Amino acid sequence: MVLAKHLRRALPGRSLLPLLLLGCLLAPPSLCQRSPTSTEQANTEQANTAQAVQAAVEAFQAGHFPKAETLLRDHLTRHPRHAHAWKILGVVHASQGQHDLASQPFARACELDAKEPDACYYLARNHYLRNRFDDALTLFDRLLRSARNDWRFLNGRGLALLALGRYQEAESAFRQAIAREAGAANLDEKPAINLGSLYLRAGQPDKALDTLRPVTQAHPRAARAWFEQGKAELQLQQLEPALRSLHQAVQARPSYAEAHLLLAKIYARQGNTEQAASHRRLAGIR
Numbered sequence: 001m002v003l004a005k006h007l008r009r010a011l012p013g014r015s016l017l018p019l020l021l022l023g024c025l026l027a028p029p030s031l032c033q034r035s036p037t038s039t040e041q042a043n044t045e046q047a048n049t050a051q052a053v054q055a056a057v058e059a060f061q062a063g064h065f066p067k068a069e070t071l072l073r074d075h076l077t078r079h080p081r082h083a084h085a086w087k088i089l090g091v092v093h094a095s096q097g098q099h100d101l102a103s104q105p106f107a108r109a110c111e112l113d114a115k116e117p118d119a120c121y122y123l124a125r126n127h128y129l130r131n132r133f134d135d136a137l138t139l140f141d142r143l144l145r146s147a148r149n150d151w152r153f154l155n156g157r158g159l160a161l162l163a164l165g166r167y168q169e170a171e172s173a174f175r176q177a178i179a180r181e182a183g184a185a186n187l188d189e190k191p192a193i194n195l196g197s198l199y200l201r202a203g204q205p206d207k208a209l210d211t212l213r214p215v216t217q218a219h220p221r222a223a224r225a226w227f228e229q230g231k232a233e234l235q236l237q238q239l240e241p242a243l244r245s246l247h248q249a250v251q252a253r254p255s256y257a258e259a260h261l262l263l264a265k266i267y268a269r270q271g272n273t274e275q276a277a278s279h280r281r282l283a284g285i286r
Contacts, residue, residue, distance in 0.1 A: 042113075045050055056068045084113075099129045151182075152181070158172075158191065158194060159194060162201070170198055175195065177191035191224070226252065246263045
């Protein structure tokens, strides 16, 4: 303001704009550049974060797992409290079967932001896959307190209870999950398949068939349902139906090693050594 007054006295009636522009041209850039606002800085940072995570996701989707991990770890070095990035890092490891390595990223994501979509659910599932069934059950119970009708939490709870040998509680959890699933589950995670598997483990193949047949009828590409159905039929000494079910399983999933092994077992019992050997090879056994 003082400078402006002096200029007005020295140059009455003249515009100050040309002189001010000239001053900006002659002065160091930092004196005339407008500093970004805090909102602009936050928006820029948010955009950079989104780009970094998106690049990692694209690498992951392309199957470039080491690149995805490197991008995420570089990003998390700068932003160690970014729950979404921690979750994706856990997914990168889990998708490769590296469940021990996935544990810490999932735990970090769940700890930082319990509302980050699926972060705590993935952690609970990872506990289950690492045979930490009590930890999985504790976390599924915690999740259910916030979302009682989520079939995934009920299904996960049932799996943990089944692994702990608590069959009646597991059956109840699976039945609740079935009532709420409404076709949302993928074909390997349907709670009805888990319930059928429970009945098989409990030595009740008839109940298993009653549970599994509606699934295979409604979903002919449900490889695991066909596999469990074949196991139930084999337990009941229904060899031909078991063969048909197991062939449906490997038709839906050609690399289904467990189904190929069971087919080899049945063919060997029937004296069909050629077919038995063929399915052992398909199971990766020479």
